[in-house]
Every structure is written in structure tokens, then in C-alpha cells.
Amino acid sequence: MAQPHCLLFDCDGTLVDSEPLLAAEMATTLNELGLPFTPDDYIGEFRGARFSHIAQELQRRYGEIDAERLKASEAVMRQRYAARVPEELTALPGVREALDLLAVYPSGVVSNGTQAKIRAGLAATGLGEYFGERLFSGYSANCWKPDPCLYLYAASLMGFAPRECLAIDDAIVGVQAALAAGMTVVHLNRFPDVETTPEGAISISNMHQLPTIVAHLSRSIAVNG
Incomplete structure (x- = not known):
């Protein structure tokens, strides 16, 4: 060393x-897209991973999502997360x-x-x-x-x-x-x-x-x- x-x-x-907030918003967004995901999944399997990587892996398991719809949903997720940061982080x-x-x-x-x-x-x-x-x-x-x-x-x-x-x-x-x-x-x-x-x-x-x-x-x- x-x-x-x-x-x-x-x-x-x-x-x-930030992870409890981020995991909650990811779960909401991915479920809206029809991809099963819970906040515990983030903590247990995907902690530190980029949203795009998580979405890619979930699509492999559960089926593809339209790329433009996925991109728009990610933008909304980030907006919702950002709105929570000043008061909750x-x-x-x-x-x-x-x-x-x-x-x-x-x-x-x-x-x-x-x-x-x-x-x-x-x-x-x-x-x-x-x-x-x-x-x-x-x-x-x-x-x-x-x-x-x-x-x-x-x-x-x-x-x-x-x-x-x-x-x-x-x-x-x-x-x-x-x-x-x-x-x-x-x-x-x-x-x-x-x-x-x-x-x-x-x-x-x-x-x-x-x-x-x-x-x-x-x-x-x-x-x-």
C-alpha cells in the first residue's frame, strides 16, 4: 500500500x-416502462451502476423497450430525483x-x-x-x-x-x-x-x-x- x-x-x-432516493425513482420509472424492479434490487444487485446499464440488463430479462421512450423516461426520472435532492438529501x-x-x-x-x-x-x-x-x-x-x-x-x-x-x-x-x-x-x-x-x-x-x-x-x- x-x-x-x-x-x-x-x-x-x-x-x-442519495441511493435511497435514486433507487426509489429508478423503481418508479422502470415499473412505468413495464420492467420489474424494486429499490432493493438496486441495493442488492445494481448499486453504483448507470441507469442505462440497469435498463439494458432488465430488457435482456423481460423484453425490449422503445429507445426513444426509454430516453424520455430517464430524463423524467432525473428531473424527479433532482427535485427531491434539495430537501431530502x-x-x-x-x-x-x-x-x-x-x-x-x-x-x-x-x-x-x-x-x-x-x-x-x-x-x-x-x-x-x-x-x-x-x-x-x-x-x-x-x-x-x-x-x-x-x-x-x-x-x-x-x-x-x-x-x-x-x-x-x-x-x-x-x-x-x-x-x-x-x-x-x-x-x-x-x-x-x-x-x-x-x-x-x-x-x-x-x-x-x-x-x-x-x-x-x-x-x-x-x-x-
């Missing part, structure tokens, strides 16, 4: 508790405390979501001040987790080599992406009953634990290096 010089945080499910427990303790490290947000979605989530929870403009979207990089290129894109723009970066991600697709990018990875495993931390990643159950992990990594390098 390399000493971290830069911290790269996933957004949804890592910094902000919260930061995950321990996030602000962790960010305060880790403020000496350069940090950024790396998300499969759009720039607008990232900004709205951080603004609603008061976390935007920690990251400024260091927000890296799959739509800007034109690649998405689990492809490592999104984390590589963020590291490059932050000015760090992958081995100097510590990625913090709650979804398996994000953990796999950061591991493939050659980063040290912390898996925020909030659902250990349905997820197993991939080999090579460090598992934590809540964000209160993150500063201790970062301090341990730094001390280990200082003692052994």
Missing part, C-alpha cells in the same frame, strides 16, 4: 446518502468529520454521475466547500466505472500518479475501477450482507473510520520506508 498524497472520493453512497454519517480531519490532503470527487448531479448533491449537503472545482464526472471523461479510466482521468487532472492516490468508494464497480487503476482503495462496505470487499481493498463500515486508515497508511510508510 502506498502512502496517500491525494484522496479521491466517490459521491453517491460514499459522501451523500443528507450527507452520510461521519463524512463531514472525516473531511475536516483530512483537509490537509488534496481531494476530489470521482463519480459516474453528471457534473450537475455531483454539484447538486454536494450543495444540498454543504460538502461543496471541501472540493471546489475538483469534480470528475464520467460524462466529462466519457468513461465510467468499472473502467479504471475515470479514476486515471481524475488522478491526472489532480497532478498525481495513480499509486499516490487513495480512492474511497462504496460500490463494487468503483472499488474494482480504482484497483485496476493501481490505486490504494478503501471500500466503504455499508452492506456486508450482500457485498464482499474485493481482494486488495481495505474495508471500513463507516466514514468515521477513514481518518484512522489514512493515518495508519502514512505511519506504515514512515516506519517501513
Whole structure:
């Protein structure tokens, strides 16, 4: 494990508790399209996946939907989700405390979501001040987790080599992406009953634990290096 010089945080499910809202809106939209889906399906099978990937897999199982109808439904879903964010979205427990303790490290947000979605989530929870403009979207990089290129894109723009970066991600697709990018990875495993931390990643159950992990990594390098 390399000493971290830069911290790269996933957004949804890592910094902000958006997944219950997103799962509910996805379920409503997919059911309207005739594709069986529940919020629990998102948590259990598709957490961190793009809507297009979920819709593609459900069509494989249950039958195809007209592409234009699907596109229009996704737009409506995003509008409904965005309308709920300002009043309902919260930061995950321990996030602000962790960010305060880790403020000496350069940090950024790396998300499969759009720039607008990232900004709205951080603004609603008061976390935007920690990251400024260091927000890296799959739509800007034109690649998405689990492809490592999104984390590589963020590291490059932050000015760090992958081995100097510590990625913090709650979804398996994000953990796999950061591991493939050659980063040290912390898996925020909030659902250990349905997820197993991939080999090579460090598992934590809540964000209160993150500063201790970062301090341990730094001390280990200082003692052994």
C-alpha cells in the first residue's frame, strides 16, 4: 500500500446518502416502462451502476423497450430525483468529520454521475466547500466505472500518479475501477450482507473510520520506508 498524497472520493453512497432516493425513482420509472424492479434490487444487485446499464440488463430479462421512450423516461426520472435532492438529501454519517480531519490532503470527487448531479448533491449537503472545482464526472471523461479510466482521468487532472492516490468508494464497480487503476482503495462496505470487499481493498463500515486508515497508511510508510 502506498502512502496517500491525494484522496479521491466517490459521491453517491460514499459522501451523500442519495441511493435511497435514486433507487426509489429508478423503481418508479422502470415499473412505468413495464420492467420489474424494486429499490432493493438496486441495493442488492445494481448499486453504483448507470441507469442505462440497469435498463439494458432488465430488457435482456423481460423484453425490449422503445429507445426513444426509454430516453424520455430517464430524463423524467432525473428531473424527479433532482427535485427531491434539495430537501431530502443528507450527507452520510461521519463524512463531514472525516473531511475536516483530512483537509490537509488534496481531494476530489470521482463519480459516474453528471457534473450537475455531483454539484447538486454536494450543495444540498454543504460538502461543496471541501472540493471546489475538483469534480470528475464520467460524462466529462466519457468513461465510467468499472473502467479504471475515470479514476486515471481524475488522478491526472489532480497532478498525481495513480499509486499516490487513495480512492474511497462504496460500490463494487468503483472499488474494482480504482484497483485496476493501481490505486490504494478503501471500500466503504455499508452492506456486508450482500457485498464482499474485493481482494486488495481495505474495508471500513463507516466514514468515521477513514481518518484512522489514512493515518495508519502514512505511519506504515514512515516506519517501513
